[in-house]
Amino acid sequence: MLTKQSPQLKADYDFCEKVIKKHSKSFYYTFKQLPEPKANAVFAIYAFCRFADNTVDQEGSLSSKVEKLSQLKFELELFEKGQELPSPLWRALRDVFNRYDMDIQPFYDQLKGQGMDLQFKSPENLVGLEQYSYYVAGTVGLMLIPIIASENHLNLKEVAVDLGIAMQITNILRDVFEDVQKYQRVYLPVDLMIEQHYTDEHVQTCTVNQSFINIWEYLATIAEDKYDLFEKSLYQFDMDSKRQVLSAARVYRAILNVVRKNGYQCFGKNNKVSTAVIGEIIRTTQMDVAN
Known part of the structure; x- marks a missing residue:
């Protein structure tokens, strides 16, 4: 199991940190002030959400976006089973789940939200x-x-x-x-x-x-x-x-x-x-x- 001191995990968190720094400088500089273990956890979560968002908002056909979102959900299902892919995002998130009392459901719900944009319909009311x-x-x-x-x-x-x-x-x-x-x-x-x-x-x-x-x-x-x-x-x-x-x-x-x-x-x-x-x-x- 990777520890927070391992060179691999450090590189994984560095990858996630670059994602938030590129896409949201205000959030980055705010949460960078957290203690390092907490900052790293926030960076990993942000990277997951950014990847989910990118599957919907980047250029490409609807079918390719649906496929990419389905792939991300498949990878999340593997992660839930303890069989995550050997990538910076999933290794970093595994460390986050090992260190904090995390719930997997909001990650699935986030993907459902991105799917709502793929089949977008204006909300009928405030509840929607x-x-x-x-x-x-x-x-x-x-x-x-x-x-x-x-x-x-x-x-x-x-x-x-x-x-x-x-x-x-x-x-x-x-x-x-x-x-x-x-x-x-x-x-x-x-x-x-x-x-x-x-x-x-x-x-x-x-x-x-x-x-x-x-x-x-x-x-x-x-x-x-x-x-x-x-x-x-x-x-x-x-x-x-x-x-x-x-x-x-x-x-x-x-x-x-x-x-x-x-x-x-x-x-x-x-x-x-x-x-x-x-x-x-x-x-x-x-x-x-x-x-």
Whole structure:
């Protein structure tokens, strides 16, 4: 069995670290501040989720994407049986499962969420949006909670799911028009669009009007309420992880205000939180946790 000191396992974790560093610098620099064993575990989980996401969002035919997602599920099934493939991702995840009280189900649910994007249908209502958000993001919260709340993780499952849902709704609100143009996906609930007389033509032409703002702010308020509930539960997280997870949540939450300042122009590249703002968030978070 590989140990954390083995050169092979170090190389495996280095591989996973490069994945998160390439695709999410804000998450990388936040979670890099965790104790090394916890940081490595987060990097391995992120790499799994990134590989799952890439099977859906990269270029290629629908059939090839379905095949790649099925292959990843097959590899996860092997992993569950203790027969994982000899690759950096699976060796790193085996070490994570050996060291923490991990649950395999959220990994399967994550793959189900990616499959929902392959057979995409706009959510009918808020319940549908939150269900989708659970599968693609709430699952990530469940994957991470045994690492960053090792003593209380069983009591924090709902908090972890809600934080993931808040982050996914934030993603959706940041990228509304980009998702339409790039993937032909409209994540805004159908019933809200009907209620606000915001049509498919409006969203296809990236129209920002009062109806759109009403929908956007309604969903933003739901996300912000979930961020608030998470902060109230922070005391139950491991002392060596509180600052990092709170910083990550606050940086993500800050995206909502960036979109507002940009006049609700929901194209992801335009809505990045500035380095200066991230720095200020980290500074105030350190003070809040210390107090």
